[in-house]
């Protein structure tokens with residue numbers, strides 16, 4: 475009995491026991507930590523996402539020559555553009571999936587000739603505009619949800635941000651819902667003669683992700 479009491483109060487032995495407990499605690503904490511990291515990675519890696527790209531037909535500048543007014547269409551693209559012209563294109567966005575999604579739009583210009591015509595474009599995006607109203611008068615009283623003076627030739631976020639999670643400007647669409655974006659592309663009056671008879675195209679990339687648990 476005395477030996478048992480001695481054993482219980484011997485500092486050396488108590489220290490040894492505590493060390494063992496601390497090791498186990500450390501190991502347990504490490505295990506929990508690793509498990510937490512694993513769960514985080516799993517959540518991030520398992521999101522449902524989708525990407526789609528809408529490309530314009532070419533925007534082509536014209537030479538200085540009086541010609542009949544171009545017809546108004548709702549596709550992006552124009553021929554014979556002159557400085558001061560603004561083209562409008564309606565881009566319907568549908569959520570054809572079964573989950574609510576949020577999406578962002580990135581833009582990229584491609585120059586088909588040497589001058590940086592894409593860099594001249596003034597692009598704006600309006601939301602909630604029916605296709606029939608996607609024109610100068612239809613958007614006159616609206617504030618664009620995004621705009622850029624000069625379309626970059628590298629893919630650049632325009633509306634929201636394709637980064638995972640909710641970002642400022644991201645658009646949310648319920649399953650089965652849709653909205654129409656109206657995109658305008660203008661050539662400033664100050665565009666110089668070096669841009670006569672040149673071509674560029676503009677592509678909009680849509681990145682969508684689930685909003686559930688994200």
Ligand SMILES: [Ca+2]
Nearest residue numbers: 635637639641
């Ligand atoms: Ca985002």
